[in-house]
Amino acid sequence: MTSARDITLAVNPPRAAFLDFPLGYTVGKPHAPGLQRRILVEALSSFETMTAPGSMKELPFRWSGGEEWKAKAFAGGDDRTPRHDAPQYQDEADRRLAEEEGSRSCPVCRS
Amino acid sequence: MLPVDYIPRIRDNYARLGYKAYNWVVNRDAAPWTPLRKPLSQCRLGLAASGGVYAAGQVAFHHKDDTSLREIPTDIGTKELRATHFAYDLSGARTDPNVVFPIDTLRRLVQEGFLGGLASRFHTFMGGIYSSRRVVEDLAPRLTARFLEDGVDAVLLVPV
Numbered sequence: 559m560t561s562a563r564d565i566t567l568a569v570n571p572p573r574a575a576f577l578d579f580p581l582g583y584t585v586g587k588p589h590a591p592g593l594q595r596r597i598l599v600e601a602l603s604s605f606e607t608m609t610a611p612g613s614m615k616e617l618p619f620r621w622s623g624g625e626e627w628k629a630k631a632f633a634g635g636d637d638r639t640p641r642h643d644a645p646q647y648q649d650e651a652d653r654r655l656a657e658e659e660g661s662r663s664c665p666v667c668r669s
Numbered sequence: 670m671l672p673v674d675y676i677p678r679i680r681d682n683y684a685r686l687g688y689k690a691y692n693w694v695v696n697r698d699a700a701p702w703t704p705l706r707k708p709l710s711q712c713r714l715g716l717a718a719s720g721g722v723y724a725a726g727q728v729a730f731h732h733k734d735d736t737s738l739r740e741i742p743t744d745i746g747t748k749e750l751r752a753t754h755f756a757y758d759l760s761g762a763r764t765d766p767n768v769v770f771p772i773d774t775l776r777r778l779v780q781e782g783f784l785g786g787l788a789s790r791f792h793t794f795m796g797g798i799y800s801s802r803r804v805v806e807d808l809a810p811r812l813t814a815r816f817l818e819d820g821v822d823a824v825l826l827v828p829v
Contacts, residue, residue, distance in 0.1 A: 563672040570696040582757040588765035611700035625670040645729040648751040
């Protein structure tokens, strides 16, 4: 899957499916399970239909909020947050869970 | 409207900001090719995603060239999933992780018989590793070894 067409063409993977959505929505819009399903069915079908390395399928979906996002992407400034080298938790509760209880309560904590 | 050309867009943006130019990965050789040997409905699928997804209880990723992996069991409750990243809009992923880690969608496709099954675990890591050498020499071989361990027939890669 990719939503950055030119970057993926440069990397040149064996198979790619391009979804023309903003970065951060590689498999669709939030809470839109029907759309997410159709996107993945189209993308995964490429495993059975592509016959040559370097193929890219353009998925037939459009971002429903219009195309204004395209003008704004990386158009000015720097929206990234600082690149801290300590764990960056979504929630403080996650930090407590990982630091205090993780090894006992979390069966999936192999990293 | 045509797709965004990110490489020139980011090159120009970095130049305006006075940043050093980024060295994009360009692979000119033909990509390797392994045909799928059976229908998807008989395949076990693996997944790797770079959106910084971790499970509650795991140590979160950090944001400075973190090449570590997290394994996420494919029977996990979706509510246990979290996302952390310095370089993309997390608002979608944090309300529905499926937009960068399509766990519910893939489970549904197995129930429907579109896919044969899923590996018992999926693998996540942190994108924005600014050394392609570390990805090629360190992260990618570890990922490949895990997929071989997992016995998958095909792998879906979900970058951000």
